[in-house]
Amino acid sequence: MDTQALKDSWHVVARSGDQVPLFFYSALFLMYPETRGLFPVSMATQRDRLVSALGRVVSNVDQVEDVVPFLQQLGRDHRKFSVVAQHYPAVGQALLATLQHFLGDRWTPALAHDWTAAYGLVSKVMIEAAEESAATSPPWWEGEIILHEVRAPGIAVIRARLNYPYPFRAGQSASISLAQRQRMWRFYSFGNAPRRDNTIDLHVRVVDAGAVSTALVHGTQRGDMLRVGAPMGDRLTLDTSQPRELLLIAGGTGLAPLKALVEQVAYEGARCNVRLFMGARTSRELYDLEALSKMDAENPWLSVVPVVSHDSFYSGENGYVVDVALKAWRGQDVFVCGSEEMVQSSVARLLDAGVPHQKIRFDEFTSAVGREQ
Ligand SMILES: Cc1cc2nc3c(=O)[nH]c(=O)nc-3n(C[C@H](O)[C@H](O)[C@H](O)COP(=O)(O)OP(=O)(O)OC[C@H]3O[C@@H](n4cnc5c(N)ncnc54)[C@H](O)[C@@H]3O)c2cc1C
Ligand code: HEM
Structure with a gap:
């Protein structure tokens, strides 16, 4: 051929x-x-x-x-x-x-x-x-929304309980569809590691004129049903048989799969230190700060640093999340997730600063899965 x-x-x-x-x-x-x-x-x-x-x-x-x-x-x-x-x-x-x-x-x-x-x-x-x-799985899973919180302008955290055991790995995503947006499927990453109660968390940000993201954030509530496709992706999954120090860099809702990794490390009994840098444009968009600060306070192996790029009144770390994270790089494996733009510029910056490419793992929230496959 x-x-x-x-x-x-x-x-x-x-x-x-x-x-x-x-x-x-x-x-x-x-x-x-x-x-x-x-x-x-x-x-x-x-x-x-x-x-x-x-x-x-x-x-x-x-x-x-x-x-x-x-x-x-x-x-x-x-x-x-x-x-x-x-x-x-x-x-x-x-x-x-x-x-x-x-x-x-x-x-x-x-x-x-x-x-x-x-x-x-x-x-x-x-x-x-x-x-x-x-032979073993349905074509899709049905999930009932049991929690729906609009945490920041245009950003919601949604928890759904699935009707059938759903084997996935922290760091993966799945395509989601809603009854009111039939046959429109979009990928969302799980914001949690697998749980016994078969619930999943989604962190969704509205995209301008976006059909599914707008419906998920502003058009759904507790009791509504989601359809969830098979789990996908291995770019951000962890091989926990070989624990490594981790430096995680999140942009916006790119936090979801990285938070899932933090949960996985916690569930499996942390054998490595994890530093999570969560970037947002303004402090109002730090939509999961409360939960992550709590995890930080409870776990000595974890440090969570919020970083804000466009909010001069913010008293914490200001600037691009990658620049702040780089100051803490001591040879750890680096995971990056966020919008296409954020990921591409962050990865370029990491490489420029001398982080070897084999130490960098990343995934981008593009409009279709596997676009850059
Ligand atoms: C593997 C993967 C995981 C993802 N995980 C998440 C997640 O956890 N949370 C989350 O909020 N989003 C995530 N996304 C993005 C999500 O799949 C959708 O692209 C996004 O929610 C927009 O869908 P929509 O139906 O609202 O917009 P559409 O109706 O599809 O598009 C509306 C307009 O926005 C543009 N557009 C579509 N998607 C994007 C985008 N992602 N960025 C910029 N412009 C876009 C389109 O080109 C179009 O012009 C992920 C994407 C992938 C591929
Ligand atoms: C080599 C074979 C194929 C490849 C590589 C392929 C790949 C893809 C990819 C990457 C997507 C986008 C991801 C997604 O939205 O889930 C997609 C969407 C889709 N594919 Fe396939 N596909 C193949 C065969 C088929 C076949 C045989 C059908 C049946 C008609 C089909 C029907 C669809 C549909 C309905 C969508 C959603 C389109 C949309 O939402 O606009 N595909 N495919």
Whole structure:
């Protein structure tokens, strides 16, 4: 298989921007109208969730070994869309039709052969993982909201109790959907380590004009139901068999998975020191300060430092959270989580300051999971 040709051809196609998903979905829904019902009614803000992932993942098939765990999680997670094995050839055909359309003369039988084989490989991993998980897990979990607190302007902490055992790891996330936003799924990180009572915490910040975040923060209350997809992600999970000193850097609700790690260290009997730097623009946005200060006071191995960047009246640490955290770096493993912008600038700053890249783990709250996979 000529994998360079796959990458080069996807590069050419991707240059057509929004036209690519438009063509893909027209082809898919025309050839297989039964697939329309799997997608959200309005696809305006998110037309690109699936198609760019398809192009990127399939054209990088030469690194498939590296992304097998991600593809397995994705396959299991696709059960929440009611996707079944029979849908994969339909999507594969629409993908081929799209490539052919945008590549014109450059579309050759050899290229068609390689794309088909690559798509087949990726699909096989996803389908097998989905089918295996069907024996033990539901396609999604139902969660009843038992606590809903708007803690700061546009930020809520939500606790839900799931209806069925939910095996996940601290640092992971899952896609969430609401009855009033049917078929719109968005990823949120768990703000807690697994608990016996099967509850999960979400820390949600409203994104401007955001369909699901606005509904979660301002349109839900105790007693409402959430749907929760399969757990995803391993970028921020801890290998506790080899305890290490940790330096955690959170921006806004990027605190959620890092707080989960702190809880995990606490539950497992701390064998290392943890320093958590929680960044916010203003002191009002330090939405979980009370709980974290309490954990700090109770645990000698933990130190929590709030840092505020745009509030000159704040009497504590002022500045960008990464700069304050760097002053405390003594060779610890560094975990960073927050918005795409915050994570990219923080990681660049850490590298600049000499933190080796293998010591840095990070995850970004982008609009689609695996965007930078
Ligand atoms: C792995 C992962 C974990 C996440 N965990 C959390 C979490 O714990 N807490 C949390 O608050 N959010 C989290 N997010 C972000 C979340 O998934 C949504 O992107 C966000 O809530 C916006 O969804 P929406 O439906 O309100 O906006 P949409 O209706 O999808 O989008 C509205 C507009 O905002 C833009 N947009 C969408 N998402 C973002 C974003 N994240 N940043 C900036 N602009 C955006 C869109 O391009 C569009 O223009 C996570 C994302 C990922 C990938
Ligand atoms: C190689 C195969 C595939 C890959 C790599 C892939 C990848 C992805 C990714 C990364 C997303 C965005 C993450 C998310 O929102 O959960 C997504 C969304 C989605 N996928 Fe897939 N997918 C594949 C096959 C399929 C198939 C066969 C179907 C069935 C028709 C399907 C239906 C969907 C739907 C409905 C969405 C949500 C789209 C939206 O919200 O706009 N996918 N896919």
